[in-house]
Amino acid sequence: MVLSKPETGTPVLEMAHVAKSFGGVRALVDASLTLYAGEVHALLGENGAGKSTLLKTLAGVHRADAGEIRLNGGDFHQGNTRDSIDQGIAVIYQEPSLFPDLTLAENVFVGRQLTSGGLVDWAAMEKGAQALFDRLGVSLDPMSKARGISIADQQIVEIAKALSTDTTVIVMDEPTAALSSKEVERLFSVVRNLRDQGSAVVFVSHRLDEVFALCDRMTVMRDGSTVASSLISETSEAEVVRMMVGREVSELFPKLEPKIGEVVLEVKDLSLAGQFSNISFDVRAGEIFALAGLVGSGRSEVIRAIFGIDKYDSGSVTLLGRKLPAGKPSASMAAGIALVPEDRRQQGLFMASSIARNVAVTMLKKLSSWLVLRRKDEESTAAKWASTLQLKFADLSDPVERLSGGNQQKVVLSKWLATEPTVLIVDEPTRGIDVGTKAEVHKLLSQKAQQGMAVIMVSSELPEVLGMADRVFVMREGEHRGTLERSEADPETIITLATGGVVSV
Numbered sequence: 022m023v024l025s026k027p028e029t030g031t032p033v034l035e036m037a038h039v040a041k042s043f044g045g046v047r048a049l050v051d052a053s054l055t056l057y058a059g060e061v062h063a064l065l066g067e068n069g070a071g072k073s074t075l076l077k078t079l080a081g082v083h084r085a086d087a088g089e090i091r092l093n094g095g096d097f098h099q100g101n102t103r104d105s106i107d108q109g110i111a112v113i114y115q116e117p118s119l120f121p122d123l124t125l126a127e128n129v130f131v132g133r134q135l136t137s138g139g140l141v142d143w144a145a146m147e148k149g150a151q152a153l154f155d156r157l158g159v160s161l162d163p164m165s166k167a168r169g170i171s172i173a174d175q176q177i178v179e180i181a182k183a184l185s186t187d188t189t190v191i192v193m194d195e196p197t198a199a200l201s202s203k204e205v206e207r208l209f210s211v212v213r214n215l216r217d218q219g220s221a222v223v224f225v226s227h228r229l230d231e232v233f234a235l236c237d238r239m240t241v242m243r244d245g246s247t248v249a250s251s252l253i254s255e256t257s258e259a260e261v262v263r264m265m266v267g268r269e270v271s272e273l274f275p276k277l278e279p280k281i282g283e284v285v286l287e288v289k290d291l292s293l294a295g296q297f298s299n300i301s302f303d304v305r306a307g308e309i310f311a312l313a314g315l316v317g318s319g320r321s322e323v324i325r326a327i328f329g330i331d332k333y334d335s336g337s338v339t340l341l342g343r344k345l346p347a348g349k350p351s352a353s354m355a356a357g358i359a360l361v362p363e364d365r366r367q368q369g370l371f372m373a374s375s376i377a378r379n380v381a382v383t384m385l386k387k388l389s390s391w392l393v394l395r396r397k398d399e400e401s402t403a404a405k406w407a408s409t410l411q412l413k414f415a416d417l418s419d420p421v422e423r424l425s426g427g428n429q430q431k432v433v434l435s436k437w438l439a440t441e442p443t444v445l446i447v448d449e450p451t452r453g454i455d456v457g458t459k460a461e462v463h464k465l466l467s468q469k470a471q472q473g474m475a476v477i478m479v480s481s482e483l484p485e486v487l488g489m490a491d492r493v494f495v496m497r498e499g500e501h502r503g504t505l506e507r508s509e510a511d512p513e514t515i516i517t518l519a520t521g522g523v524v525s526v
């Protein structure tokens with residue numbers, strides 16, 4: 022293990038040689054993590070490296086089989102999640118679960134309402150929540166209901182909740198995955214505030230640009246073990262990638278020479294009130310067509326309407342010369358369109374079913390004889406995709422819920438690719454996927470396009486858009502603002518179109 026120069030003072034948290042197995046799966050072999058007050062510490066590693074499992078032993082979700090955990094130099098009691106909270110461990114989940122009918126203030130103090138003279142002291146809770154929001158530098162109204170607030174705001178409320186108790190360590194496991202770039206900026210400023218006030222924050226992200234912008238130190242895990250720990254200022258992205266994957270990663274955007282064919286999909290004057298209006302474009306066989314724009318610009322809404330999840334008000338979608346009915350995903354699928362949704366956990370998987378079944382389910386027709394899905398076929402299809410996408414799993418018959426977050430994403434991707442669609446629509450194809458596999462996903466999309474598949478890609482990552490797309494269709498506030506050929510697409514032009522020129526780069 023490579024260690025940077027020794028830190029001074031007592032660490033607030035020391036996790037040493039932690040091991041944890043699930044049945045035969047060794048999720049953690051020899052994991053260590055040391056945290057100091059006043060630092061943002063990145064926990065890095067490929068999908069399935071053990072990051073979430075390590076953090077869950079701290080959160081009281083799992084109990085370690087071996088190893089030592091010390092908090093502020095004393096013993097840490099491994100009990101349940103409540104015990105962890107009581108000892109000062111706060112976990113901010115990617116998608117927090119607030120009580121929608123309670124106010125933000127009530128959510129902050131839920132379970133331990135402030136009282137005075139035996140009565141709930143509403144005024145004190147409002148003041149308390151307001152003070153916490155101020156301390157975090159955010160403007161949220163403590164008296165508004167939680168229902169309908171953005172995921173970003175929900176996370177902030179969770180952080181305020183953590184601060185309202187004596188929290189020593191704040192754990193954020195991929196908090197930015199569901200946020201827009203503006204919301205990420207705000208979260209970062211909140212996290213910097215926390216650090217400057219002396220909190221220790223653990224931050225997990227697959228986006229190394231975020232890690233380098235925010236974190237002070239980092240720990241890298243591979244295959245359940247900690248392989249390195251150092252100051253961010255003493256390392257580089259390339260070095261971190263090498264440590265994570267244990268090899269050089271080939272080109273991140275391996276774009277192949279496209280072979281553009283005939284128009285396969287025509288979208289004409291598509292409108293849906295309040296979401297988008299007059300969206301028209303053609304996509305050709307062999308083309309990677311990117312929809313760019315800020316989160317909320319209507320990109321995801323457009324592709325949901327094309328696929329039929331939502332019904333559009335007017336306009337038409339034509340595939341290979343045949344008009345598709347609006348609002349009928351089954352008809353779109355039968356006609357040859359596949360959609361890999363953004364929210365893969367909720368829309369993409371049967372969590373309790375096997376990996377093999379999840380991969381093969383959309384190909385049911387191709388694989389089944391007399392409607393009996395042949396298990397062998399199911400497994401062989403799944404095995405092929407598992408190796409292409411470097412899926413980390415114990416057995417293909419295991420339920421998908423046992424996979425790490427990123428590996429679940431790979432299953433969704435496989436499931437749709439396996440149907441060999443005419444048009445593949447992917448929403449944020451590499452979100453939550455580690456750098457090594459990202460390159461594999463890009464390679465695969467590029468290969469599929471070259472073989473004639475039309476790919477429509479929604480991505481918030483500009484490098485991904487610029488690296489992969491043949492054409493870029495930019496949206497702002499539900500409207501088309503410009504289409505760029507590959508040769509014309511550069512960050513400035515896309516951002517100007519996406520923001521209306523209000524933000525300069």
Ligand SMILES: Nc1ncnc2c1ncn2[C@@H]1O[C@H](COP(=O)(O)OP(=O)(O)OP(=O)(O)O)[C@@H](O)[C@H]1O
Pocket residue numbers: 043046047048049066067068069070071072073074075413414422423424425426427428453
């Ligand atoms: N409840 C469980 N039962 C069986 N195996 C599990 C369970 N939870 C995690 N694992 C396995 O432990 C390993 C580590 O998973 P973990 O979720 O910690 O990875 P991760 O580093 O967080 O990955 P990601 O970046 O994809 O979120 C994986 O191989 C996973 O399949």
Ligand SMILES: [Mg+2]
Pocket residue numbers: 072073074194425426427
């Ligand atoms: Mg994880």
